[in-house]
Amino acid sequence: MSVDTKTVARIAHLARLKVPEDRLDPLAGELNQLLAWVEQLGEVNTDNVPPLTSVVHARLPRRDDVVTDGDRQADVLANAPDAQNGFFAVPKVIE
Amino acid sequence: MSKLISGATGEWEVVIGLEVHAQVTSNSKLFSGAATEFGAEPNTQVSLVDAAMPGMLPVINAYCVEQAVRTGLALDAQINLYSIFDRKNYFYADLPQGYQISQYKQPVVGEGIITLDLKDGETKEVGIERLHLEQDAGKSMHDQHPTMTYVDLNRSGVALMEIVSKPDMRSSEEAGAYLKKLRTILRYIGTCDGNMEQGSMRADVNVSVRKPGGPLGTRCEIKNVNSVRFVQQAIEYEARRQIDVIEDGGKIVQETRLYDVAQGVTRSMRSKEEAHDYRYFPDPDLLPLELDPAWVDEIKAGLPELPDEKKNRLMRDFGLSVYDAGVMVSEPEIGVYFEEVAKGRDPKQASNWVTGSLFAALNAKGVSITESPVTAANLGKLIDLIADNTISGRIAKDVFEIMVETGGDPAAIVEEKGLKQITDTGFIEGIVDRIIAENPGQVAQYDGGANPKVIGWFVGQVMKQSQGKANPAQVNELLKKKLG
Numbered sequence: 001m002s003v004d005t006k007t008v009a010r011i012a013h014l015a016r017l018k019v020p021e022d023r024l025d026p027l028a029g030e031l032n033q034l035l036a037w038v039e040q041l042g043e044v045n046t047d048n049v050p051p052l053t054s055v056v057h058a059r060l061p062r063r064d065d066v067v068t069d070g071d072r073q074a075d076v077l078a079n080a081p082d083a084q085n086g087f088f089a090v091p092k093v094i095e
Numbered sequence: 096m097s098k099l100i101s102g103a104t105g106e107w108e109v110v111i112g113l114e115v116h117a118q119v120t121s122n123s124k125l126f127s128g129a130a131t132e133f134g135a136e137p138n139t140q141v142s143l144v145d146a147a148m149p150g151m152l153p154v155i156n157a158y159c160v161e162q163a164v165r166t167g168l169a170l171d172a173q174i175n176l177y178s179i180f181d182r183k184n185y186f187y188a189d190l191p192q193g194y195q196i197s198q199y200k201q202p203v204v205g206e207g208i209i210t211l212d213l214k215d216g217e218t219k220e221v222g223i224e225r226l227h228l229e230q231d232a233g234k235s236m237h238d239q240h241p242t243m244t245y246v247d248l249n250r251s252g253v254a255l256m257e258i259v260s261k262p263d264m265r266s267s268e269e270a271g272a273y274l275k276k277l278r279t280i281l282r283y284i285g286t287c288d289g290n291m292e293q294g295s296m297r298a299d300v301n302v303s304v305r306k307p308g309g310p311l312g313t314r315c316e317i318k319n320v321n322s323v324r325f326v327q328q329a330i331e332y333e334a335r336r337q338i339d340v341i342e343d344g345g346k347i348v349q350e351t352r353l354y355d356v357a358q359g360v361t362r363s364m365r366s367k368e369e370a371h372d373y374r375y376f377p378d379p380d381l382l383p384l385e386l387d388p389a390w391v392d393e394i395k396a397g398l399p400e401l402p403d404e405k406k407n408r409l410m411r412d413f414g415l416s417v418y419d420a421g422v423m424v425s426e427p428e429i430g431v432y433f434e435e436v437a438k439g440r441d442p443k444q445a446s447n448w449v450t451g452s453l454f455a456a457l458n459a460k461g462v463s464i465t466e467s468p469v470t471a472a473n474l475g476k477l478i479d480l481i482a483d484n485t486i487s488g489r490i491a492k493d494v495f496e497i498m499v500e501t502g503g504d505p506a507a508i509v510e511e512k513g514l515k516q517i518t519d520t521g522f523i524e525g526i527v528d529r530i531i532a533e534n535p536g537q538v539a540q541y542d543g544g545a546n547p548k549v550i551g552w553f554v555g556q557v558m559k560q561s562q563g564k565a566n567p568a569q570v571n572e573l574l575k576k577k578l579g
Contacts, residue, residue: 014372016186053179053377060382065121065158068128069142076141076248086137087236087245090188094237094244 001039002032098266099307102338108307109334110314111270111300112224112262113326115277116255117287118231118295119162125230125254126153126196133293137247145252147191152380159254160384161394162286163203163228166256168395169284170223172207176388178227180381183373189233189246197257199375202227203384209260209280210403211272216417221273222261231255256287262301262311267327274298274323275425279402283427291322298326302333304341312337313347317361320354329354333361405430413442422450428464435471440478448474452492456499468502469495477505490514490563517564520573526560527553527573541578550574 003011005024008031012019019027077083082090099106121131127144144151167174179201182194204226211219233251237244258277264270278289278296289296298321303314317333320326332354337347352361400408402424409420409430423433423446437445453474457467477494480486486494486509497508509515517523530553531538541549550571557570 010372014184014374054379054382056382058382060384061154062157062160063123063128063154065123065156066128067123067130069123069144070129070140072141072143073136073138075143076138076146082243084240084243084245086139087239087247088138088188089240089243089245092237092240092242092244093188093235 001035003028003035098269100304100334100338103342106307107304107334107338108265109267109330110262110303110305110311111264111266111330112314113260113264113270113273113301114299115258115260115274116231116297116299117166117258117277117281117289119159119228119254119256120285120287121156121159121162121254123156124252125156125159125228127252129252131253133295135249137245138249140249141251145191145248147193153196153378155381155384156254159228160203160386162254163226163256164386164391165284165394165398166258166281166286167204167207167226168391168398169280169286169401170204170207170209170226170258172223172226173205174386174391175201175203175205176386176391177201178203178384180228180378180384181375182378183229183375185373187232187235188244189235189248189251191233191248191251195230195232196378196381197229197375198227203386209273209276211269211276212421213268213272216421219269219272221263221269224259224261226256226258229255229257262303262314267330270300270330271323271327274326276402279425279427283399283402294321297321300326300329300333302330302337303347304334304337312341313349315347315350315352315361317352317354318364325354325356328359329361332359336361409433413437413446415442415446419446419450426464432464432467432471436475436478438475440475441482444478444481445475448478448495452495456495460499468500469498470502473498473503473505480505480509484516484518484566485509486514486516487563487567489558489567490516493563514564516566517561518566518569520569523557523561523565523569524573526557526565527570527577530556530560531577538578543579544575550578553578 005028008024008028009019073086077086077088080088082088099108101107119125123129124131124142124145127142129142129145130140132140144153164174178198180196181199183197183199184194186193202225206225207223209221209223211221213219231250231253233246233248235244235246239245260273264273281287281296282289287295291297297319300317300320301314302317303312305312315333315337317329320329333352340347351364353364354361406420406424409415409423410417415423423430429449433445433449436449453467453469456469457464460468477491477498480494481488481491494505494508494514497503497512498505501508534556537549537552540546541553553574554567554570557565557574558567
C-alpha cells in the first residue's frame with residue numbers, strides 16, 4: 001500500500017491541516033515509509049484471527065442512567081473564542 | 096393495485112430504503128451524566144465529555160444499551176453479543192469532538208423484520224438491515240445573528256438509535272406505513288417517544304427507480320426529513336425527477352439531497368459530498384461492548400405486548416375488524432382506553448364509541464386520548480346505561496356531548512337533566528293515541544301499512560312529544576298495533 005501526493009492533499013484537507021504544495025511530495029515519501037514498515041505485519045498469517053480492537057482484557061465499564069453532570073455553562077463556554085447569550089458563537093455556517 | 100409509476104418509456108418501479116434516527120428515551124446521555132431533557136437553557140446540559148474537553152473519557156450508559164437491545168428484540172432482530180464503537184470523522188461547528196462515536200462494521204443489532212399494515216388489512220414485511228447506537232450532535236442556529244451561528248451542545252452526546260431498513264419498500268404509502276409502524280413499536284416499548292416534530296425521530300430516505308424486475312438504479316439520499324407526510328411527498332417528487340432525468344437521456348448521480356418543504360422539491364446538497372469520507376476506525380477510548388445472553392433474555396422476558404400481538408388478540412377476543420383493531424393499537428394509550436371501555440361490555444359498541452364520537456370530540460378539542468375529558472370508566476358507564484335501557488342511543492349522544500364539556504359522570508347527568516328513557520307503556524300509549532287522533536291525514540296515508548314509510552313520521556312525532564325519552568322500540572310496536 002502506498003499514497004501519492006493527491007491522496008496526501010486529500011487527507012490533509014479532510015483533517016483540516018494546511019500543507020504547502022512543496023511539502024506534499026516529501027510527506028508522501030515519509031508516509032510511504034511508515035506504510036511499508038507496518039506492512040511487515042502482512043507476513044503473519046491472520047486467516048482465522050478476528051480483528052483486535054483492544055488489547056485490554058476488561059469488560060467495558062458501564063454507567064447508571066442518572067444525571068450526575070451539567071449546569072456548568074460557564075465552564076463549558078470558558079475556552080470559547082466567542083460566546084453570546086449562553087451559546088457558542090461561530091462564523092456563520094450554512095448550507 | 097399497481098404501485099408502478101408510468102413514464103414516457105413505460106412503467107417504472109420506485110425502490111425505497113429508510114434510515115431512521117430515533118432518540119433513545121433515557122435520563123442521561125450515551126457517554127456522559129448530563130441530562131437529555133428537551134428545551135433547557137443553552138449549554139446547561141453539557142458535561143465536559145460532551146464539550147470534548149481534552150482528557151475526558153466516555154463511559155457508556157447501560158440503560159441506553161438496554162433500550163437498543165429492547166428495540167432489536169421488538170423488531171425480531173438478531174442481537175449481537177459483541178459489538179464495536181467506531182469514530183466517524185467529520186468537522187462541523189456543532190460536533191466538538193471532530194468525530195461522532197457510532198457503530199460501523201459491528202452494530203449491536205443485526206437483521207430483523209417489521210410488518211407494515213397497509214390499506215384493506217393487507218400486510219407487508221420489510222427487512223431491517225441493522226440498528227446501531229451513536230451520539231447525536233449539538234444544535235446550530237443560523238437565524239439568531241446576522242453573521243454568526245449559535246451553537247447549543249445540550250443535544251450533543253444524546254443517544255440515538257439508527258435503524259436501517261432494507262430497500263424493500265415500493266411506494267410512498269409503504270414508506271409512510273413503515274414510519275408509522277416503527278413509531279408505534281418504539282412507543283409501545285418506551286425506547287423513543289417518536290416525536291418527529293421535536294426531532295426525536297428523523298428519517299433519511301434512499302430512493303432509486305428501475306424498470307420492473309430490472310437491476311437496481313442509482314440511489315439518492317434525501318436527508319433529515321421530519322414528518323411522515325414530508326417523507327411521502329419527497330419520495331413522490333424524487334421518483335418522478337429520476338424518471339424524467341433517465342427518460343431525457345441523463346444519468347442519476349449518487350448524491351445527498353434535501354427536501355424543501357416550502358417548494359415541495361428535493362435539491363442537491365453538493366457541499367456534503369466530500370464529507371462522505373468518514374475514515375471510520377474503532378474508538379480507542381471504548382472497549383468492545385459485550386452482552387451477557389442471560390441479560391438479553393431478561394430484557395426479552397420483560398417486553399410488553401407488542402402492537403401486532405395486541406391487534407391479533409383484539410380481533411380474536413373482541414371480534415374487532417382488522418381496521419378497527421389497527422386503529423386501537425396505533426397508539427398504546429388508545430389500546431389501554433379501549434380495553435377499559437370494552438371490558439365486560441359489547442366490544443363492537445365500545446369500538447364504535449371510541450372510533451366515532453370520542454375521536455371526533457378529541458379532534459374537535461385538539462387533545463390526545465390521555466387528556467380526554469371523557470374517561471374510559473365514564474364512557475363504559477354510558478354504554479351500560481344504553482344496555483340496561485336507562486337511556487336510548489339517541490339520548491346517549493346528547494349525554495356524551497355534555498360529558499365532553501363537563502367531564503361528568505353519565506348517570507349523574509341523566510339524573511340531573513331528567514333524561515331517563517320512558518318505558519312506561521301507559522304513558523307512551525297516551526302520546527301515541529293523541530298523535531293518531533290529531534293527524535287523520537297521515538293515518539289515511541299510512542293506509543293500514545300499505546305505505547309503511549309513513550310510520551317513521553309518527554315515530555318522530557312521538558319522540559318529539561316525549562323529548563326523545565320514549566323507548567323507540569316500544570313506540571314502534573305500539574304504533575304498528577294501533578295503526579294496524
